[in-house]
Amino acid sequence: MRYKRFLPLVYTRNGKVEYDPGCIYRSLLRETDVSKGDALRVTKKVTRVLIKTNLSIITAPLIREVANVQLLKMGLERIRLQYTRLGMPKYDIKGLKEKYHDINEILREIGEWTLWEYDAVDELISKK
Structure with missing residues (x-):
């Protein structure tokens, strides 16, 4: 699914890029001990939150903050510590x-x- 219609560009250190939920999924797997299933669930929840909040600006740090909140809501405190900024x-x-x-x-x-x-x-x- 393309998120272009629902989300603004993401401001990153490398410039503005189109939102790609795969970036969240891959970084969770690379940076933490999270299972693939939980990484997918977090990615979906983060995407829903970002769409629902109807933001005009999204930054990479904001995405990580939202992901960390979702990890806490799922009871994955150790994973949240590993993923902290x-x-x-x-x-x-x-x-x-x-x-x-x-x-x-x-x-x-x-x-x-x-x-x-x-x-x-x-x-x-x-x-x-």
């Missing part, structure tokens, strides 16, 4: 840009934060 919120990066005027200092702060998050999530996964 790491990095700082936009607001926090804005604060860093105001505090530091050296790009290297900003990148160092972002890097340290992201590595801390990675280790914290990894520890949570190991406890599941």
Whole structure:
């Protein structure tokens, strides 16, 4: 099925692309221990949510956030941890840009934060 009629283009790091639910399915299988059946169910649920909300802009991070909510609703907390997005919120990066005027200092702060998050999530996964 083509989703062009129902969904706007997706804004990604590589530019605007047509929504492809297969991208969600493949990334779930590549990045987590989810079963093929559960990956398919999550993909379908995410697609339904995106169509139903009638958004004017869809971003790749938003798709991942919606997928993570669906994983939680399905009781797949460990898979959700594996699929989580790491990095700082936009607001926090804005604060860093105001505090530091050296790009290297900003990148160092972002890097340290992201590595801390990675280790914290990894520890949570190991406890599941």
